[in-house]
Amino acid sequence: MWMRRNLFPTWWDSLLTVIFGVVAVWGAVTLVQFLVxxxxxxxxxxxxxxxxxxxxxxxxxRPAVALVVTxxxxxxxxxxxSAAARAVALDEGSSFRSASFVENLRRxxxxxxxxxxxxxxxxxxxxxxxxxxxxxxxxxxxIGGKRAPAAVRRWAxxxxxxxxxxxxxxxxxxxGVGWGGWGGIQLNIFLTVAGILLAFPLGLVLALGRRSSLPxxxxxxxxxxxxxxxxxxxxxxxxxxxxxxxxxPAGIRPGPVxxxxxAITLFEAAYIAEVVRGGLQSVHHxxxxxxxxxxxxxxxxxxxxxxxQALRATIPAMVGQFISLFKDxxxxxxxxxxxxxxxxxxxxAQPAFLxxxxxxxxxxxxxxxxWVGSYAMSREARRLEKRLGVGER
Amino acid sequence: MTDxxxxxxxxxxxxxxxxxxxxxxxxxxxxxxxxxxxxRVGRQEVVVVIGPSGSGKSTLIRCINRLEKHDRGRIIVDGxxxxxDVRNIQEIRRETGMVFQSFNLFPHLTVLENITLAPREVxxxxxxxxxxxxxxxxxxxxxxxxxxxxPGQLSGGQQQRVAIARALAMQPKVxxxxxxxxxxxxxxxxxxxxxxxxxxxxxxxxxxxxHEMGFARAVADRVVFMxxxxxxxxxxxxxxxxxxxxxxxxxxxSQIL
Numbered sequence: 001m002w003m004r005r006n007l008f009p010t011w012w013d014s015l016l017t018v019i020f021g022v023v024a025v026w027g028a029v030t031l032v033q034f035l036v037x038x039x040x041x042x043x044x045x046x047x048x049x050x051x052x053x054x055x056x057x058x059x060x061x062r063p064a065v066a067l068v069v070t071x072x073x074x075x076x077x078x079x080x081x082s083a084a085a086r087a088v089a090l091d092e093g094s095s096f097r098s099a100s101f102v103e104n105l106r107r108x109x110x111x112x113x114x115x116x117x118x119x120x121x122x123x124x125x126x127x128x129x130x131x132x133x134x135x136x137x138x139x140x141x142x143i144g145g146k147r148a149p150a151a152v153r154r155w156a157x158x159x160x161x162x163x164x165x166x167x168x169x170x171x172x173x174x175x176g177v178g179w180g181g182w183g184g185i186q187l188n189i190f191l192t193v194a195g196i197l198l199a200f201p202l203g204l205v206l207a208l209g210r211r212s213s214l215p216x217x218x219x220x221x222x223x224x225x226x227x228x229x230x231x232x233x234x235x236x237x238x239x240x241x242x243x244x245x246x247x248x249p250a251g252i253r254p255g256p257v258x259x260x261x262x263a264i265t266l267f268e269a270a271y272i273a274e275v276v277r278g279g280l281q282s283v284h285h286x287x288x289x290x291x292x293x294x295x296x297x298x299x300x301x302x303x304x305x306x307x308x309q310a311l312r313a314t315i316p317a318m319v320g321q322f323i324s325l326f327k328d329x330x331x332x333x334x335x336x337x338x339x340x341x342x343x344x345x346x347x348x349a350q351p352a353f354l355x356x357x358x359x360x361x362x363x364x365x366x367x368x369x370x371w372v373g374s375y376a377m378s379r380e381a382r383r384l385e386k387r388l389g390v391g392e393r
Numbered sequence: 394m395t396d397x398x399x400x401x402x403x404x405x406x407x408x409x410x411x412x413x414x415x416x417x418x419x420x421x422x423x424x425x426x427x428x429x430x431x432x433r434v435g436r437q438e439v440v441v442v443i444g445p446s447g448s449g450k451s452t453l454i455r456c457i458n459r460l461e462k463h464d465r466g467r468i469i470v471d472g473x474x475x476x477x478d479v480r481n482i483q484e485i486r487r488e489t490g491m492v493f494q495s496f497n498l499f500p501h502l503t504v505l506e507n508i509t510l511a512p513r514e515v516x517x518x519x520x521x522x523x524x525x526x527x528x529x530x531x532x533x534x535x536x537x538x539x540x541x542x543x544p545g546q547l548s549g550g551q552q553q554r555v556a557i558a559r560a561l562a563m564q565p566k567v568x569x570x571x572x573x574x575x576x577x578x579x580x581x582x583x584x585x586x587x588x589x590x591x592x593x594x595x596x597x598x599x600x601x602x603x604h605e606m607g608f609a610r611a612v613a614d615r616v617v618f619m620x621x622x623x624x625x626x627x628x629x630x631x632x633x634x635x636x637x638x639x640x641x642x643x644x645x646x647s648q649i650l
Binding site for chain 1: 458459460483484486487489490491493495497498499500501510511514515556559560563
C-alpha cells in the first residue's frame, strides 16, 4: 500500500521510480565494489602522515597526550552543559533526561565509525591505546563536569580554554615541536581552532564597530569588512606567505604556519563580523530601550542584553562559518604547508604508490575525514541550539 | 477660576514638584511631535495622559527619561536637569522607572534575573539582597511563584506585571507607563491595572499614557488631553468625563467612550 501510494501513484511517477531505482542500485553496487576491491595499503602505511604529517616520530607521545587532554576538556564542558541544562529543567519543574548511549551513538555514528576504521588500519597499539585513554579521560571529565559544584561550573569555559592551552603546551614546550613541524589533519584542526579563537573576538569588535555611533569607527569597520570579503582566501594566504614581511618590523619573521594563521584570522574575522551583525539586527530595539530605562550603561546593555541574544541567534550561521573554515584550511596545501591534503599528494608520489591512480583512495579518505568532522560539528550545534532555545518558546 | 476642576494649564501640580517640563519642543524630521509643552507633576501625584494616536503622548514621557531627545526647552526630574551629560541622563534614568507597551522583558534571563539585573549592575546591590528585593516586588505584583521561569513561559498580563516589578526594583521616584495594557488580551488587562492602582495608592508618583478611561477615572489626580503635540486641556477626571470644554476633547471622548 505504502509503495503504491508513494512510489507508483501514476505512470509518470512509476517511470521516475524505476529510473532512479536503477541508478541508485547501480551506484550502490559500484560503490561497494570500489570499497571492497580497493587496496588500502597506501593509507595503512601513511596513516601517521595523514594524522600528524612530518611530526617527529620519536615525539609522537606529545600529540597523544595532547589529544587526551583535549578530549578531557571537551568532556568536561559537555558535562557542565548537561548539568546546567538539567538545573534549568528542574527549575521549570519539567523533567530532564540526558541523552542516552543509543542517542549519542545515533548522533555521532559517522565519527565513531571512522575512528574505529582508522584504528583497525593501524599496525601498532600506540594509537589504539591513545584513543582508549582519551575516551576514558573524556568520560571521566564528563562525569566530573556534571558533578562539579556551581562555583566551578561558572568558570568551565575558562578551565576548558586553559586545558586547551595545556594541550598546546605539551606539543611545543620543553623540547617539543614548533608549528613548522606540524602537519596532517592535526594542522587542519589546529588552524581551524586557533583561527576561530583569534577571529571571533576581532569579528565581534568589527560587528560592534560597524554599528558604532562614531563615524570614524564605523568607516574603519565597514572598509575592513568589505575589503576582506571581496578578496579570495587563497589570495590572502599567498599574500600572508609572500607579502606579510613588508608590514612587520624588521627582525620579526614569522614562520609559514604563523603567516597562514594571520591570513586566516583576518579573513574569518570579516565573515564572523557579518554573521554577528545579522544577530545584532535580530535583537529588538525595545530591548535596548528597556535596558537604558533601567539606567544601565551602554556597554553593559551591549554585553548583558544585546550580545547574549544576538549570539544565540547566530549559532547556525556561525557553525556554518566554522565548518567552511575547517574545509578551507586545505587551501594551505597550495602555499606549501604539510596539511592533510598535501600529505595525500605526498603519499601518491611515494615510489611504492607512484602513478597507480591511488588518488581514488587517498582523496576520498581525506574527504571522509572532513565530512566526518563537519557533520559532527553541525549535529552538536543543532543540539546546542535546541538546548539554548529553553525559555524562548 | 470659578470651576476648580479645570486647570488653566498643566503646571499646577499639588505639592512639591518632581517633574517639570518647560517649553519643550520635539521634532521627528519636519514633523513636530511636541509643541511648547509646559507641565509639572507633584510628588505622589498620578497624571494620566490621553489623546489620539500620534498626538505625542508617548513621545512626551519618552523625553522624560531621554529615550527621545527633546529639541528645545528644559526637562527637570527631581532637581536634575536633563542635559547632554551622560551622568545626568543615567542619574535621571535611575530615578524613573518605565513600563512599555510591549513589556520588553529580557527573554534570555529568568524573571528573577530580569528584576535583579539593574539593581545589581547599576545600584551595585549584592546578589542576595537584590534577590530579596526582587521577591518583594514580585509579591507586590502577586506573582512570586513565577520567579524562576523565563518571560516566554508567562502570559501577557504576568509579563507586564514582571515589567512593573523590574522597574520598581530600582526604587524609582517616578514611574512612567507607556500604554501598559494596549498589547494585552482583554481578560489580562485587569490584573495589570490592579497592580497599577495598588501602586498609586501606595503613593507612587506616576505618569500614565493609556486608553483605559476607567483607570483614569479611578486613580488620576489630573487628566491631560493631548492632540497634535499640544496639551489641549487639563482637568480632574470628574471634569473630563462630565463637562469637557474643548471641541477636540469632546470629539476624542465621544469616539472612545
